[in-house]
Amino acid sequence: MQRLRIEFTKEKLAKFLSHLELLKVFERAMRRGAIPLSFTRGFHPHPRISFGPALAVGITSSREYMDVELKRRIPVSQFKEKLQQQLPQGIVVRKVEEIPLKATALMAVINCAVYQVRGEVDKLLTEKEFEEAIKSLLARNYIPVERETKKGVKRKNIREGIYCLTGSLVNRCFNVHMKVATGSGDNVRPEEVVHALAQELEGKAQLSVLSIHREALYVKEGDNYLSPMEVV
Amino acid sequence: MRDWVTEKILPKVEKPTRYLGTEWNAVHKPWDDVAVKMAFAFPDVYEVGMSHLGLRILYGLVNEQKDMLMERVFAPWVDMEEMLRQYNLPLFTLESYRPLSEFDVVGFTLQYEMSYTNVLNMLNLAGIPLRSIDRTSKHPLIIAGGPCALNPEPLADFIDIFLLGESEELLLEVLAVIKKNKKNGLRADRDRVMEEVVKIPGVYVPAFYDVTYQEGKFKKIEPNRPGVPKRIKKRVVADLDKAYFPTNPIVPFMEIVHDRIMLEVLRGCTRGCRFCQAGIIYRPVRERSPQTLLKQAEELVRKTGHDEISLTSLSTTDYSCIEPLINRLVNIYGEQGVGISLPSLRADAFSVGLAEEIQRVRKTGLTFAPEAGTQRLRDVINKGVTEEALLEAAQAAFSAGWTSIKLYFMIGLPTETEKDLEGIAELARKVVELGQKTLKEQGVRKRVKVTVSVSSFVPKPHTPLQWEPQDEIEVLKKKQSYLKSLLRDRHITYNWHAAEVSFLEAVFAKGDRQLGKVLEAAWRKGCKFDSWTEHFRFQSWLDAFKECNVDPGFYAHRKIKYDEVLPWDHIDVGVTKKYLIREHQKALRGEITGDCRFVNCPGCGICSRFGVAVVQKGGDTRNAAVKNRIY
Ligand code: SF4
Numbered sequence: 073m074q075r076l077r078i079e080f081t082k083e084k085l086a087k088f089l090s091h092l093e094l095l096k097v098f099e100r101a102m103r104r105g106a107i108p109l110s111f112t113r114g115f116h117p118h119p120r121i122s123f124g125p126a127l128a129v130g131i132t133s134s135r136e137y138m139d140v141e142l143k144r145r146i147p148v149s150q151f152k153e154k155l156q157q158q159l160p161q162g163i164v165v166r167k168v169e170e171i172p173l174k175a176t177a178l179m180a181v182i183n184c185a186v187y188q189v190r191g192e193v194d195k196l197l198t199e200k201e202f203e204e205a206i207k208s209l210l211a212r213n214y215i216p217v218e219r220e221t222k223k224g225v226k227r228k229n230i231r232e233g234i235y236c237l238t239g240s241l242v243n244r245c246f247n248v249h250m251k252v253a254t255g256s257g258d259n260v261r262p263e264e265v266v267h268a269l270a271q272e273l274e275g276k277a278q279l280s281v282l283s284i285h286r287e288a289l290y291v292k293e294g295d296n297y298l299s300p301m302e303v304v
Numbered sequence: 305m306r307d308w309v310t311e312k313i314l315p316k317v318e319k320p321t322r323y324l325g326t327e328w329n330a331v332h333k334p335w336d337d338v339a340v341k342m343a344f345a346f347p348d349v350y351e352v353g354m355s356h357l358g359l360r361i362l363y364g365l366v367n368e369q370k371d372m373l374m375e376r377v378f379a380p381w382v383d384m385e386e387m388l389r390q391y392n393l394p395l396f397t398l399e400s401y402r403p404l405s406e407f408d409v410v411g412f413t414l415q416y417e418m419s420y421t422n423v424l425n426m427l428n429l430a431g432i433p434l435r436s437i438d439r440t441s442k443h444p445l446i447i448a449g450g451p452c453a454l455n456p457e458p459l460a461d462f463i464d465i466f467l468l469g470e471s472e473e474l475l476l477e478v479l480a481v482i483k484k485n486k487k488n489g490l491r492a493d494r495d496r497v498m499e500e501v502v503k504i505p506g507v508y509v510p511a512f513y514d515v516t517y518q519e520g521k522f523k524k525i526e527p528n529r530p531g532v533p534k535r536i537k538k539r540v541v542a543d544l545d546k547a548y549f550p551t552n553p554i555v556p557f558m559e560i561v562h563d564r565i566m567l568e569v570l571r572g573c574t575r576g577c578r579f580c581q582a583g584i585i586y587r588p589v590r591e592r593s594p595q596t597l598l599k600q601a602e603e604l605v606r607k608t609g610h611d612e613i614s615l616t617s618l619s620t621t622d623y624s625c626i627e628p629l630i631n632r633l634v635n636i637y638g639e640q641g642v643g644i645s646l647p648s649l650r651a652d653a654f655s656v657g658l659a660e661e662i663q664r665v666r667k668t669g670l671t672f673a674p675e676a677g678t679q680r681l682r683d684v685i686n687k688g689v690t691e692e693a694l695l696e697a698a699q700a701a702f703s704a705g706w707t708s709i710k711l712y713f714m715i716g717l718p719t720e721t722e723k724d725l726e727g728i729a730e731l732a733r734k735v736v737e738l739g740q741k742t743l744k745e746q747g748v749r750k751r752v753k754v755t756v757s758v759s760s761f762v763p764k765p766h767t768p769l770q771w772e773p774q775d776e777i778e779v780l781k782k783k784q785s786y787l788k789s790l791l792r793d794r795h796i797t798y799n800w801h802a803a804e805v806s807f808l809e810a811v812f813a814k815g816d817r818q819l820g821k822v823l824e825a826a827w828r829k830g831c832k833f834d835s836w837t838e839h840f841r842f843q844s845w846l847d848a849f850k851e852c853n854v855d856p857g858f859y860a861h862r863k864i865k866y867d868e869v870l871p872w873d874h875i876d877v878g879v880t881k882k883y884l885i886r887e888h889q890k891a892l893r894g895e896i897t898g899d900c901r902f903v904n905c906p907g908c909g910i911c912s913r914f915g916v917a918v919v920q921k922g923g924d925t926r927n928a929a930v931k932n933r934i935y
Contacts, residue, residue: 129320
């Protein structure tokens with residue numbers, strides 16, 4: 073048995089893959105590459121593959137993570153090469169590390185994400201006005217968002233989950249950079265932050281998002297931000 | 305165009321992975337290096353079309369030719385169509401995102417009648433004139449094949465060239481003619497191509513035939529120029545071991561209907577169910593040898609990475625080497641997490657035994673198709689299933705741990721009476737009781753579930769029942785609700801097909817050229833995706849018939865006389881009309897005909913007319929049949 077942690081990109085057309093489709097892409101790639109994937113027992117064996125926090129369809133990412141278990145050990149470099157050969161465009165394996173079989177699951181450790189959001193404003197706005205809006209948003213201690221759950225619409229304060237927020241405006245194009253809580257505990261969506269920012273502009277302009285990119289995922293411990301490749 | 309669509313349109317559609325075109329094993333050939341370019345058009349949505357074995361075969365075959373390329377296009381789903389129309393974009397292929405109009409050939413596969421409006425819609429989205437007569441050498445040639453091409457008349461106005469039968473060899477011959485006629489990279493002259501391809505066996509060019517009508521009704525069809533065959537014989541591949549079979553099919557990103565490897569173990573079926581068109585048009589029976597199959601399976605797994613191998617054919621459990629094949633496959637692939645599956649099962653204990661061995665089917669439950677509720681009616685349609693065998697199969701299934709069983713039936717079959725409907729309910733109840741008893745004995749505390757799925761009989765061309773009328777919609781509906789009242793049981797789930805759809809299927813299955821205008825009128829009224837309940841607009845169809853002054857009942861509800869010329873009589877599928885008549889008469893007398901693989905040859909004509917013999921890799925099974933009590 074061997075457990076490997078993989079850091080990979082999800083860019084270009086691969087951004088359109090849903091979470092389930094991505095899982096299939098990896099499972100099939102490994103089978104084509106004759107990588108000895110380990111399966112669960114029972115009627116419907118499932119490959120032992122697990123991902124970090126899911127990425128919504130349409131969002132690109134330069135750092136996603138996945139753990140796989142293999143039945144037999146193979147050299148890490150060989151694994152990396154074999155896997156890469158079988159992956160469609162847009163998915164590039166950046167790093168592979170062997171991790172202990174008992175290492176805590178990615179979903180349980182990753183709790184922070186960094187996003188870059190690009191978009192347009194519909195009216196002329198000064199750079200200063202834009203930056204002011206970010207400042208005043210951060211000055212609040214209550215930023216409500218509404219989320220649809222099975223039990224109806226729920227209100228939630230996302231201020232605690234915004235660790236860092238900067239932005240710039242050139243002509244009509246804005247660029248927002250944020251470090252926010254993610255994962256199964258606290259979770260902040262980049263669109264929510266942009267939406268809150270738009271409200272902060274108090275009708276001076278509307279913001280429309282053109283693209284969202286996930287730059288990184290971290291294990292945040294206090295003020296330390298560790299890569300999931302480093303924690304084990 | 306690709307970048308623009310990916311940026312602006314794909315984020316707005318429901319399932320963008322339908323349109324990426326960059327799936328694993330998709331072929332992207334350099335456009336300018338290739339002489340002949342063909343777009344394979346499937347007139348339904350991606351996940352349906354990608355599940356089609358014919359596409360996989362032809363895509364591999366054409367793209368292996370140095371001078372040819374094939375790209376794919378599917379009916380865009382309604383959200384995508386809206387975008388295309390809104391931005392005035394022509395329908396494009398997935399590989400190169402080029403408009404269909406830039407190809408030399410656009411080839412549609414006709415798998416079911418209810419996709420015909422999508423053919424028109426796709427032509428329209430591509431900016432190609434709908435009617436053959438309005439096209440010039442500026443436009444691609446529009447060709448079509450597949451089972452429905454064997455009654456091509458309803459589409460005769462829209463298709464330039466039909467390919468009849470198995471296209472593996474035929475298509476390359478047609479493309480070669482196009483290539484020969486292309487000069488300096490310019491499009492081949494349309495008329496020249498049509499005149500030349502018509503000499504190839506299996507090619508039907510509807511423009512070269514005239515139809516005579518009498519009092520507005522079809523009377524006969526004849527060639528309107530010399531050198532054109534009176535009857536066109538379908539093509540078949542002689543030896544499946546030598547036939548081309550792709551081992552690197554495209555691996556879709558999205559989940560498709562048949563999301564697995566399709567290993568084709570045999571072609572054709574000689575069971576001779578009298579309603580079944582596939583059973584006639586795919587004759588003769590030809591098997592692949594286990595050696596070939598094992599080799600193909602190995603390559604397919606290595607090149608696709610799929611986790612399931614489906615052994616496909618019309619009736620896989622009839623494959624003479626099925627047991628050893630399954631054995632080997634389970635042994636080799638079990639440990640790689642690759643399962644084996646069977647698409648359909650014969651209703652007998654032998655088949656259940658096989659299913660048990662491969663286990664995979666458990667997730668879906670077992671399906672059997674007795675088709676009719678009484679032995680008498682099963683004899684009429686020559687469905688070689690006895691109640692005893694079915695119950696034995698069900699017993700075996702419950703003992704092996706299955707708790708849900710699906711049963712397929714048909715209503716509206718010729719000679720059907722109330723008793724036959726009651727028989728369906730009785731059979732279902734017997735299966736439930738058997739299940740309850742068996743589960744109880746084994747101490748299993750799960751509820752038995754029996755699903756009864758009922759479709760309506762559609763008389764199909766080239767079958768012994770082609771002369772029979774279909775029940776009126778109202779009659780079918782009454783029968784459906786009668787069955788519903790009989791099947792009130794919490795262990796039984798009852799499904800049925802919309803009678804209106806079956807009616808239109810019957811009309812177009814047995815239709816003639818006059819239906820062309822109706823089809824176009826219906827499409828203009830917005831009909832498309834007719835096999836999707838949410839898009840089916842029956843009233844628009846009725847309006848279209850009225851507007852064109854065509855009575856649909858004439859096609860569906862009329863008993864046809866033997867001496868009438870049929871609109872598909874000029875299409876020769878190899879089986880003789882004499883045999884079909886004989887079978888029809890035996891049907892009405894309730895006499896069965898045995899399977900020629902196991903008992904004597906009933907003389908359908910296929911073997912002599914194609915110079916073939918039934919090919920069984922496991923040797924002659926006539927004795928085995930007696931052992932397995934198949935007949
Ligand atoms: S078994 Fe009967 S229904 Fe099935 S393919 Fe053969 S003839 Fe058709």
